[in-house]
Amino acid sequence: MKLDVNALGTFYRMAREGAGIAAGRLTHMMGVETQVGVTKLNFMRGREIRRDFEDSTEKVGVRVKLTGAIEGYSVVVFERESAFRVVETLLAEAGPDAEIDGDVGEPDEFDEMTESAATEVGHIINSGFIDGWADVLEAVIDVSTPEFVEGVSAEPFFGDIDEAPGDDDLALLFQSRIETVGTEVGFNHYLFPKRESMSKLLERLRTSEGIEYDKLDGFDRMAERGAEEVAETATTLTGIDTSVEIRRLNFVSLEAIPEQVAEEKLVGVAFEFDGMPSGYLLFLFDEESAHEIVDAMVPMEVDEDGFGEMGTSAIKELGNIMASGFLDGWANVLDTTIDHSTPEFIHDMGAAAVDPVIIQLGENQDFAFVFDTVVVADGREFDCEVYAIPDESDLERALNNLDVDRIEDAKTTAEFQEVDTT
Amino acid sequence: MKTYGTEPGAPTPVQVGISELVVSDGDDTLKSYGLGSCLAIALYDPQSGIGGLAHVMLPDGDAADNSDRKPGKYADTAIRALLRRMVEQGANYTAVEAKIAGGSDMFEFESFGDGVGQRNIAAAKEELEKLGVPLEAEDVGGEHGRTVEFTPGTGSLVVKTSDGDDENGVTEL
Known part of the structure; x- marks a missing residue:
């Protein structure tokens, strides 16, 4: 597998484009201003990615499996509190007719309602990213149904994914941050591509020896x-x-x-x-x-x-x-x-x-x-x-x-x- | 940093990141943070209140391949793009005035030659001259960073240095 700056540049554009679409849709859905923070392609070892997750804050994620032009997993990760705040805004947006089970302000657990709302938000963000990538690649990427994950370590998020890098493997990670303006809601987005799929893509995008x-x-x-x-x-x-x-x-x-x-x-x-x-x-x-x-x-x-x-x-x-x-x-x-x-x-x-x-x-x-x-x-x-x-x-x-x-x-x-x- | 879904009259200033340019016809404040050798170019039409801010990084877009895609990256193409967008929104070309800030030379590295900041200032002045846009005020050069806030409606360009909070660090152009 070889890479060059042109291929990485295309990946970077994908990440930016995807983050823009995701932010736009989030704005539309929640009626709040959103901002795309720093977008990066990171080369990180599995160990470091796992360490990133072990800061003892509870996290909530929504992940989908990708097939087609990119194969792998796309995961949106919120801090638990952020997720609740998003759900709260979303349900308030839905108007007084929406059925809210009890007080969503400081809940301890995700119930069916809030879990489904959080999943919906996560899925819309994931889809935004994926649509952005597909646009840049001019190719089709298929998305599985979203899966709701929560936990304090990397295990529930990536533990069962074969594509997730081993401790010493260097993974190419797409990382973006989107924040809402004025309120403290932010999330990170990760893409774990399959190695073969990545290799094929790099081959296609590479314009130099690399x-x-x-x-x-x-x-x-x-x-x-x-x-x-x-x-x-x-x-x-x-x-x-x-x-x-x-x-x-x-x-x-x-x-x-x-x-x-x-x-x-x-x-x-x-x-x-x-x-x-x-x-x-x-x-x-x-x-x-x-x-x-x-x-x-x-x-x-x-x-x-x-x-x-x-x-x-x-x-x-x-x-x-x-x-x-x-x-x-x-x-x-x-x-x-x-x-x-x-x-x-x-x-x-x-x-x-x-x-x-x-x-x-x-x-x-x-x-x-x-x-x-x-x-x-x-x-x-x-x-x-x-x-x-x-x-x-x-x-x-x-x-x-x-x-x-x-x-x-x-x-x-x-x-x-x-x-x-x- | 790009903001999505900005509401009119929102109190948060619109951030103009490196290589970006923003045109506005309201009382929005346009802000570029932490200019070192980069240059902030503010154009405005005092009659209509339409104006824009560009945060440019390099002098010469005509010599670069990607200046069509990223006009805001280069001094010359940014000025032309700002003018065009302002006129499209109803500004009167002949009334447009300019103010610039930034273009410091923070480091004396060999590879920097005459200074990356100076090159940006010279390029902007040359392009303004070519297009007949008068340069009303400038706060350029030196060896310090600047943050600028531009209000197109009034033409006010506020320049803050890092000693920012006392009066010495703030200049209104």
Whole structure:
């Protein structure tokens, strides 16, 4: 199975188109404004998908089986409370004539009525997505009758699906989020395609030589090393125990990248890197985390507004060493060297820090693979988001040069220098 | 972020995401969040109150293949698309005025050359000049991010920087 950027681009368009249709129908049905949030193609391991579900919130899902141009399962997942709120709105919309069994406000259980309403909503959303995909593919996709699922782990949602990826399998996951404006109703949508069906589709959509799917798997493992390196570096330099919380390989349109960044003032360190691949690397911290880092790295009391010269230099230094670690992780696996620029400090709106990078890449590409990493600390403020965005044609070449068998042996080591905070 | 089913007069500002453009004839507020090197281009006809906002990312759409599909992505094609849609809704071409904000250069990377922000500003000014649309006001360049809110009915373009909540961070163009 091989994929290329054109094929992934078509998948991305399918996801966007589907989310748009689903949101439109939801608006029509519920009479509320809806908004499509970030749409992503994720390459995720089965283990991570399952972990995503184990945040102890109760969830409700509606799933359908697909046959035809795409084979697999399409699943809409609501948080349980969201589902109740949707049902409430829907039944209120149906007018006073609708028979409502008791108070739907804070129910403990789904009864027949509410379960059927939730299933209806889920089905309409699923169908919206599927119609969008069928439009983009100009092909027919058949949908089974919807099935209502609830639970707190991934098991009831995917446990009995053969197509669901094993713990170590890298799955291509379509993920979209739709939210209603003003009320807190949101849901996630997942598509689990059958491998053969995906392979056939990729073959049809591919316009270039492309990348072996298995190499992508190797690349993901490589990114994992990069992420671990960042966490280790941060721990060594700041003395704050950190760990990798999220690590994902996304394929998104360039425009979607700044949308994903928090709408607040952030502190960041940015680099350009050069080699095979070249690209951009950004570390973004919320202000509190940045202050915590400065406190940990600069021994004396810093009594300055903002971050001052000393704070800025400490954060740049940390960024610099994390960047070396991250990129060394890549370079070792790819058996190449990747150089990076001196750090650029930024203390500004998060999106504004990202848009220059996507503009520069936008001259030659519409989509990007984004290596999303979130490093967090236990009990202390240390949230660091890492965005590594390589140049697309470089990445394709780098991937093709990748010897997948080598990855297991490659060791990554960052050199720790004295931190210069003067 | 695209909103479906926006009701007229809804208090929430209409978000204009990167590469998008929105034309409105009401008192809607059009908002683009977190512009770095991207440029916000606001056009309006003060007589009819029809106007629009584009959040452009690149300078030259005429040189790109996909500018037909995504006119809002490029400074030149976005300005033409805004004008066309405004005139279709009843704006008077000769009365249209422009305001722009954004186009910072946040980083000095080698690969950025002269600066991605500067290129967007230059392209927008050139296109406005070509079409004879007067540039009434601008808040461009520098090394900081901006969030803009544009009300076509009044032609007011409010620019906020990240020191946003005090008076220094807010400029009305």
